[in-house]
Amino acid sequence: MDTLLLNGADVRENASMSELVPAIEEAFGAFERGDAQMPPKSYVDLPRYNGDFRSMPAYLDTGEWDAAGVKWVNVHPDNPEKFDLPTVLGTMIYSDPETAVPLAVMDGRELTMLRTGAAAAVATDHLAVPDAASLGIVGAGVQSYTQLRAISQVRDIETVVISDLDEERVADFIDAFGDEFDVRAGSIAEAAACDVLSTVTPVESPIVAREDVGERTHVNAIGADAAGKHELDDEILLDAKLVIDDYEQTTHSGEINVPWSEGVLDDDDVYGSIGEIVTGGKPGRVADDGLTVFDSTGLAIQDVAAAHIVYEHAEENGNGYPFDLLGLE
Structure with a gap:
């Protein structure tokens, strides 16, 4: 049986x-019901190269379909x-849960951007x-694009305020979406005053002040994905209805990890999980x-759910x- 190789464009x-x-909503539901397995994310630190590797395996059963894989x-x-x-x-390696045959090997970078936007x-x-x-977005990197594309699926977004220190990135973002939305560059405070705010930066010191955030704003805190980021x-966080994706991951490496x-x-400050x-x-x-605040660290079940959609289509x-990865034909 062939394994399908899918590059970023295919994904x-x-x-x-x-x-x-x-699909991501179904994955959160399966995890909450106990119909998913997701071992803790493991890290391989590489201080020599100022980087790290992370392995993220999971299996989930939504009742209509099941899927397994590792990123x-x-x-x-x-x-x-x-x-x-x-x-x-x-x-991303996407496998058949019944036979363990690797059905696909696909670009995990594009998959990560897409499923992160969908979770928000x-x-x-x-x-x-x-x-x-x-919608306000702080950080005009690759994640900002899928934040807008995904959130506009669930709310009728008209105005977008994009904030970033890199003016070229901001210009690129405006060029990409200027024909679809009323997009403008703005300060962090202007972005934070919007109905919805997504923060997608790698900073380790807070950049969004409490006084800047609207009293009924919903915040998707996306950027923190390792200990020390904030x-x-x-x-x-103290004033908000605080929702997390996973207790172990958020307390270790999510937006709440530093104050935690x-x-x-x-525990008393956490309202509950998205599941x-x-x-x-x-x-x-x-x-x-x-x-309200959603602390999103990114779960392996999201990758598996997204990979399922990609592979089927x-x-x-x-x-x-x-290609014949197994060499059995």
Whole structure:
């Protein structure tokens, strides 16, 4: 049986946000119900190269389909300047749960961007005000693009404020979306005042102040993916209805990891998980809610769910490069 090799363009072509968002929601639900296995993310630190590798395996059963896979991903901040390579690369191995046959090997970088945007959209759908029409994004890197594409699936976004120190990145973002949305460059404070805010930066000191955030803003805290990273002022987290994707990951490497380790936050400050909300165990936004925050670290179940969508459509569309990896034919 052939294994399908799918590059970044193949992944992008076969993963529409209209299907990814509900697939990621199903993955959160399966995890909450106990119908998923997701061992802790493991890290291989490489201080010699100022980087690390991370392995992320998972299996999930939604009731309609099941899927398994593992993503091997890295963060090497020096890559762009030294080697003209992306900071984050990745490879996803998508396997048949019944036979263990590797059905596909696909670009994990594109997959990560897409599923991260979709996760923010799921949280936005459950936690943002129903009539949210403005989106602020802090950080105009690759993740910013899928934040807008995904969140606009669940809210009628009209205005977008993009904030970044790199003016060229901001200009590129505006060029990409200027024909679809009212997009403008702005300060962090202007972005934070929007109905929805997504932060997608690698900073280790908070850059979003409490006084800048709207009283009913929903915040998707995306950037923190390792211990020590921290984008939001602690007062934002303390004042918000705080929702996490996974307890172990968020306390170790999510937006809450720094205030958690310092004793500023504890269990009582966490409202619940996104899985509890999508399964109806806890309500999402209710009428008297003010500020809400979703701490998204990125779960392996999201990668597997996204890979499932990509593989099914790639098979239908004849995309990719089939090859005999097992050598059994």
